[in-house]
Amino acid sequence: MSSSSLSGRTFEGAAREDGTVGVRDNVLVLPSVICSHLVAERIAARVDDAVATPHDHGCAQLGADNEQTQRTLLSIAQNPNVAGTVVVGLGCEEVQSAEVATALESRDVPVRELSIQDVGGTDECVEQGVEAATELVQSRHTTRTAADISDLTIGIVSSDLDASTIESADPLVGRVADDVIAAGGRVVVAGNERLVANPEDAREAATEDARDSMGDLLDRHEGHPARATRVGQFTRNRSYEEVTRGWGSAPISEVLSYGERSTLSEGLTAVDAPSRFAEATTALAAADANVVVHVTGDGIPSGHPLVPVVKVTGDPGTAVALPDDIDLLARQADSEQLLERLLDVANGEMCLAEEHSLTEFAITRVGPSM
Amino acid sequence: MAHTFEGYRRPDGRVGVRNYVAVIPTSVAASSVASAIADEAGPWARATPHQLGTSQPTPARRQTERVLVGIGRNPNVGAALVVELGTEDISAETIADGISNSGKTTETLAIREVGGTSNALVEGVSRLTRLKAEADRATREEADVSELVFGVECGGSDATSGIAANPAVGAACDRLVEAGGTASFSETPEFIGAEHILADRCADEETRERLLERVDMREGMAELMSVDLRGAQPTPGNQVGGLTTIEEKSLGAISKGGTTAIRGIVDYGEELPTNGGLVLMDTPGYDVESVVGKVAGGAQIVAFTTGRGSTTGNPLAPVIKVTGNPKTWKRMSNNIDVNAGTVFDGESIDSVGGRIFETLVDVANGRRTEAEHRRLEEFAINEIQPEELTTEVSG
Amino acid sequence: MKGRVLDDALLQLSTSDNVGTTVDDLSEGTKIDSDGRDVVLVEDVPFGHKVALESVEAGENVRKYGEIIGTATQPIDVGEWVHTHNCESTRGRGDRAATGGETA
Secondary structure: OOOHHHHOOEEEEEEOOOOOEEOOOEEEEEEOOHHHHHHHHHHHHHOOOEEEOOOOOOOOOOHHHHHHHHHHHHHHOOOOOEEEEEEEEOOOOOOOHHHHHHHHHOOOOOEEEEEHHHHOOHHHHHHHHHHHHHHHHHOOOOEEEEEEHHHOEEEEEEOOOOHHHHHHHHHHHHHHHHHHHHOOOEEEEOOHHHHHOOHHHHHHHEOHHHHHHHHHHHHHHOOOOOOOHHHHHHHHOOOHHHHOHHHOOOOEEEEEOOOOOOOOOOEEEEEOOOOOHHHHHHHHHHOOOOEEEEEOOOOOOOEOOOOOEEEEEOOHHHHHHOOOOOOEEHHHOOHHHHHHHHHHHHOOOOOHHHHHOOEOOOOOOOOOOO | OOOEEEEEEOOOOOEEOOOEEEEEEOOHHHHHHHHHHHHHHOOOEEEOOOOOOOOOOHHHHHHHHHHHHHHHHOOOEEEEEEEEOOOOOOOHHHHHHHHHOOOOEEEEEEOOOOOOHHHHHHHHHHHHHHHHHHHOOOOEEEEEHHHOEEEEEEOOOOHHHHHHHHHHHHHHHHHHHHOOOEEEEOOHHHHOOOHHHHHHHEOOHHHHHHHHHHHHHHHHHHHHOOOEOOOOOOOHHHHHOOOOOHHHHHHHHHHHHOOOOEEEEEOOOOOOOOOOEEEEEOOOOOHHHHHHHHHHOOOOEEEEEOOOOOOOOOOOOOEEEEEOOHHHHHHOHHHOOEEOHHHHHOOOHHHHHHHHHHHHHHHHOOOOOHHHHOOOOOOOOOOOOHHHOOOOOOO | OOOEEEOOOEEEOOOOOOEEEEOOOEOOOOEEEEOOEEEEOOOOEOOOOEEEOOOEOOOOEEEEOOEEEEEEOOOEOOOOEEOOOOEEOOOOEHHHHHOOOOOO
8 A cells, every 4th residue: 555654544433233333423314205304304403413314215116116215225224324223204105114124123223213194293203203313312332443444435436527537536536445445445336337338348347256246237227328417428438447447446346236235344346326426325325335435526515414425526626616615636635645534534524515514315216206 | 265365476477375485406416505595594485405407318307407497487486596506417597597487586506606515505595585575576466266276186095085085175176177277186107097087088189198198108117117016006005094906096086186177188397277177297196296296387286185194295385285084184183284084974075175175265365284384395306217218318 | 975885884986886995993793784785794894995795706806986996816705805915906017017918
């Protein structure tokens, strides 16, 4: 690794039962459906150290689309940054809050469950939810631990393929990815368009173990236009190497479907998520990322409720236009500085997105609303 | 029965029942800023957060644009602020132009131009305050109920929906249509099994063909996903509530539009005519998206029947909740406006329909619904998924 | 409301319906006078759910609102609860299309 000064660097994290380390220690207020998201947000707003993940789904979804939402909700509740979960449902939806709660209990995550219809309305549900969230916050008995780079699971999303992204920001982030993996950490990356546009290269980039799931990913997207249209168009004219610089040079040891959790202890994982910031970051968090790097030529400023998001741009214009929203301008930083920033954030320092605290949470759809 | 109300007359002639300043993000990247600005400014500012708009294939983008323009044009909106990051596919200028074409004062705000998130929050509140002054120049004046576009929806349905609440809302629709107004229902998957009844009521062949084609398309989506529609339609809650099949649900659902002739069927978020009689809109059954579609089409008020107890509302249009389930009325009356469960005690459908019509007029005059009291304002835009698009469509 | 309530217990919306809808939670054994014939519930049936007023053969139509709402997946006796365990839809059957069958 190039930065010997950082190799011994530790940060204080939250030790979880499964050996992962959280960089935040929040209680998650998880709406199982769009109809309960306002109640979930109101509960989280009233309880310190509680965060909500409001979304527009959980109803009128068919088959694989429904499964994807459910899978994602279950996974995010197990993210290392989550100390416990209050599941809030309406009561009549497909993704039933009681089912989510039961599944989480069996995985050793402290859970409470409420439904608006069962308790008799939104007012009552907010009150009971505040009680439940407060209980979980107060009963946290998180072990603080000295952790190092090998305990980081860096999620990476580049939400565009602007020239500045390809030429300067992605290469910078890719070097950090390599450093983290070399130190025994994990890196999870999103952006399925890059794989779909270059299927041969994608298969070759995958290790033997990951080849089947890479094939599955490619099959799923065959014949469909990309969700992130601009990135999709861009990838058609670029090589695999050009569009995956942000991922570093490690082989892809694991390919996950959207919403699936990683089972690797180290190395590089690709998740089947489009290059849309909020949707991709949710998938990265579901895969176990504890901190995310967002490469953005546009300067999308939103954070994410589950993970700190460090914003990197290669575009000086963007850095000037959004000085308090961009953590790092690639041209002015080297990989050691970015890695140091990540370690500082892991240690509790707020990234810029956490300072303004505006977040977006979204789940990718794979089917029409019914 | 009142045939007039007091509403805000807009430059395009339509009448609003509320006078909000809408804060409309063009994309998910501007969405949380839009919400924060509206929250900071005051309850008269209403944001419409969503998860689309950054970069979508063309047909999907066009639908998103149509809805964003449509909600800005809704007569309940007195003035609008359109917020963008500055680099997304959907530009604030496009949306603002579409809104200001109706004569409404509209401004834009680009996060990149004002120096980022914190500056956008300050600048946004300042612009909203200015827009509020514009909007406040409108005052309520007498209008006829025939100027209402009444959207009706059913969600969290159970067996009582088709027996009590929907027929009662349908009776209110009949009254409004008789008085010269527009009533609109949607949720196309909930025509499946009952579409032959609707087809017979279509006023012309073109409407009839479009209706059947749309039902076919929605039913085709179950095929697309290779699954039984049951689970999505009817939902688990519908099933617990006694609805066994989509046919049964639909036969009960269509009664919410009343008994008059169907004059037309419009696309998702497409403008609904005033003085139009009964006009359908092709939307998913998914409630929040469906209600948004009708509000984007110009519906000033929505009546939403629910057997199980749906609590959702809308930021720009008052949503009147009606239940035909006496147990739900008892358990969740904080979230419900009208009890149609009295039908089981002998009140006639017509009489309940009369009460709903009266509520419609009261709400038009300014009475707040339970959802409004609680600021329950869910908002989501239907996205046409890539699986629904053919591969020939270029993004 | 439309239709008529049999014996204060079952709402029959149309005369051609072969199911009635309960207007309250009803318990097993409840006897309902349906035009001089007795319908005896063979099991508990919750409020808003359906009870067979006539026997229905497997594959035969279930009728409510004067229309077809589905087909019986097994034989149904008079007084039996009719719901997802013995009645399926004929529409939106993407599962059938996936196996090469009819969807509607």
